[in-house]
Amino acid sequence: MAKVLISDKMDPKAAQIFRERGVEVDEITGKTPDELKAIIGQYDGLAIRSSTKVTKEILEAATNLKVVGRAGIGVDNVDIPAASAKGVVVMNTPFGNSITTAEHAIALMFALARDLPEADRSTQAGKWEKNRFMGVEVTGKTLGLIGAGNIGSIVADRALGLKMKVVAYDPFLTEERALELGVQKVTLDELLARADFITLHTPLTDQTRNILSAENLAKTKKGVRIVNCARGGLIDEAALKEGLDSGHIGGAALDVFVTEPAKESPLFGTPNFISTPHLGASTTEAQVNVAIQVAEQMADYLVSGGVTNALNMPSLTAEEAPKLKPYMGLAEKLGSLVGQLAHGAIDRVSIHMEGAAAELNPKPLTSAVLKGFLGTQTDTVNMVNAPVLARERGTEVREIRTEREGDYQTLLRVSVRTADGERSVSGTLFGDQAPRLVELFGIKVEADLTGSMLYVVNEDAPGFIGRLGTTLGEAGVNIGTFHLGRRQAGGEAVLLLSVDEPVTADLLAKVKTLPGVKTAMGLRF
Numbered sequence: 026m027a028k029v030l031i032s033d034k035m036d037p038k039a040a041q042i043f044r045e046r047g048v049e050v051d052e053i054t055g056k057t058p059d060e061l062k063a064i065i066g067q068y069d070g071l072a073i074r075s076s077t078k079v080t081k082e083i084l085e086a087a088t089n090l091k092v093v094g095r096a097g098i099g100v101d102n103v104d105i106p107a108a109s110a111k112g113v114v115v116m117n118t119p120f121g122n123s124i125t126t127a128e129h130a131i132a133l134m135f136a137l138a139r140d141l142p143e144a145d146r147s148t149q150a151g152k153w154e155k156n157r158f159m160g161v162e163v164t165g166k167t168l169g170l171i172g173a174g175n176i177g178s179i180v181a182d183r184a185l186g187l188k189m190k191v192v193a194y195d196p197f198l199t200e201e202r203a204l205e206l207g208v209q210k211v212t213l214d215e216l217l218a219r220a221d222f223i224t225l226h227t228p229l230t231d232q233t234r235n236i237l238s239a240e241n242l243a244k245t246k247k248g249v250r251i252v253n254c255a256r257g258g259l260i261d262e263a264a265l266k267e268g269l270d271s272g273h274i275g276g277a278a279l280d281v282f283v284t285e286p287a288k289e290s291p292l293f294g295t296p297n298f299i300s301t302p303h304l305g306a307s308t309t310e311a312q313v314n315v316a317i318q319v320a321e322q323m324a325d326y327l328v329s330g331g332v333t334n335a336l337n338m339p340s341l342t343a344e345e346a347p348k349l350k351p352y353m354g355l356a357e358k359l360g361s362l363v364g365q366l367a368h369g370a371i372d373r374v375s376i377h378m379e380g381a382a383a384e385l386n387p388k389p390l391t392s393a394v395l396k397g398f399l400g401t402q403t404d405t406v407n408m409v410n411a412p413v414l415a416r417e418r419g420t421e422v423r424e425i426r427t428e429r430e431g432d433y434q435t436l437l438r439v440s441v442r443t444a445d446g447e448r449s450v451s452g453t454l455f456g457d458q459a460p461r462l463v464e465l466f467g468i469k470v471e472a473d474l475t476g477s478m479l480y481v482v483n484e485d486a487p488g489f490i491g492r493l494g495t496t497l498g499e500a501g502v503n504i505g506t507f508h509l510g511r512r513q514a515g516g517e518a519v520l521l522l523s524v525d526e527p528v529t530a531d532l533l534a535k536v537k538t539l540p541g542v543k544t545a546m547g548l549r550f
Contacts (some may be wrong), residue, residue: 027091027327029070032077035096036316039072046324062086070323072096073103082106092116094323095336096315097306100336109337116322120175121315122306129305130254132230133278134452137222138163139251142299161221164188169220171213172255173198173206174403174415177226192216195418197228197402199372202419210370216489217244222252228404231255231549232510239264248275254305257281262292267294280305286505321365336407349385352437353393355452355460358474358550359439360397362462363450366480367549373442374398374415375423375449380436383426391424394439430490432461463510465519465548470510470522478548479528485518486509492539493520500532517543 035052036471043050053064058078065071065087066294073079077445079093084107095117108115131197135350136142136268168184170177173195180342181191191208194216203210213236216223219430227233237251251274258299262283268274269292278299282290285303292298307311323329334337354374376394377388384475394412398420406414426478426483433453451464452474462472479497483489490509497504512518529545536545 125311126305172226355394357397360394364401472508
């Protein structure tokens with residue numbers, strides 16, 4: 026009989042489900058890391074929330090562990106690479122608390138509109154300052170959604186019910202999906218200029234970090250009220266305080282902070298500022314939902330081998346896994362590449378499998394492409410939920426198989442369609458194992474996709490490579506590999522360089538000043 030440890034406080038229904046499915050379960054919470062290390066070796070599964078830290082050291086002691094289940098979305102407390110190396114599946118419940126988080130954002134919006142916390146404190150102090158608290162109605166106001174995925178779409182639905190106008194900025198939002206949601210798709214600058222209220226619903230990635238920077242906050246409508254129940258780091262907190270102090274920002278409510286727990290912050294005590302201690306998922310219903318879901322998922326895996334919402338494992342049979350593994354690595358890298366390079370809303374993704382690749386089960390390859398593609402925008406995507414997220418965003422997914430061989434014995438091509446047209450990248454396997462890029466937007470280029478990379482499109486002219494190398498050298502950046510391709514002599518050329526450290530904004534700014542540079546971007550694999 027499989028045995029599971031529930032190491033964080035969880036609804037009793039989780040333990041009940043394990044037992045009903047024939048899984049032995051112990052509920053032992055509050056253990057120190059050393060105490061957990063001493064007992065983890067006897068368990069096949071570990072069910073956690075946010076308190077237990079599943080570190081490399083814990084995993085090394087977990088000699089029988091097969092699965093870690095996180096009752097919730099975030100898995101920052103799990104060393105996923107170490108778990109993968111140990112063959113431990115890591116699962117989460119990405120949709121169990123979406124409604125709760127969306128409702129909390131709406132609640133904070135109302136609190137800002139009517140200054141409820143301060144009015145409560147004043148009234149309980151016996152002041153009865155009726156004329157001091159002049160609020161605003163939300164009816165007829167414009168709500169700007171930054172992020173229109175699962176939680177953002179729920180907020181939009183609630184806001185429309187309140188007779189608000191809703192505009193949304195999301196690079197993955199298509200016109201068709203926007204129409205379905207009843208919102209208007211806009212650019213970020215348009216949203217900042219028009220919104221009376223702004224709510225954020227994106228993960229924290231390199232693309233979204235400080236999306237409400239000092240510069241962007243200055244573009245907002247005077248008196249705007251801002252709500253963040255998503256992730257700390259999406260807003261420049263110092264700039265937010267300046268905006269509140271100056272009166273340009275009418276109010277702000279944060280459920281999340283850059284540093285948590287937020288025991289102190291320059292925002293505390295600022296007029297028109299409301300804070301809550303990361304309560305987005307803290308409702309009875311949400312905690313029951315995620316507890317039930319994680320228990321069902323873990324029991325399915327331990328009893329029958331079923332895999333749901335795994336962050337480090339695709340839905341594969343034991344027979345398929347060894348053969349598909351290198352192809353899935355290639356597919357994910359190609360999806361990530363096209364996701365990082367493509368601009369604007371993408372309404373269609375096509376996966377073309379040619380030669381030997383066409384003989385394989387296409388679903389894991391498609392899921393791997395979508396995982397890499399969507400992973401550039403969200404940190405909750407995995408092999409299982411990637412197709413669901415694509416459908417939710419209104420993205421059409423096509424699978425095309427051609428059994429005949431072309432220039433390569435096996436080839437994967439990933440194409441995306443945007444308002445600017447179709448763009449594609451292609452890759453193959455060398456020695457049936459090593460993923461390699463062979464074509465980038467119609468330009469032949471052979472490159473490994475690994476680590477940090479610099480992508481440059483430039484005019485093919487003598488001396489450019491030398492100038493680029495000098496610029497990188499002066500910036501102290503070491504080049505690992507150098508890959509070059511071009512359409513024709515004197516035309517457009519593409520450079521892909523692997524570098525030993527992440528590409529910074531300062532370095533990109535310097536590269537973009539070089540004569541002939543059309544585009545420069547940092548990539549990460």
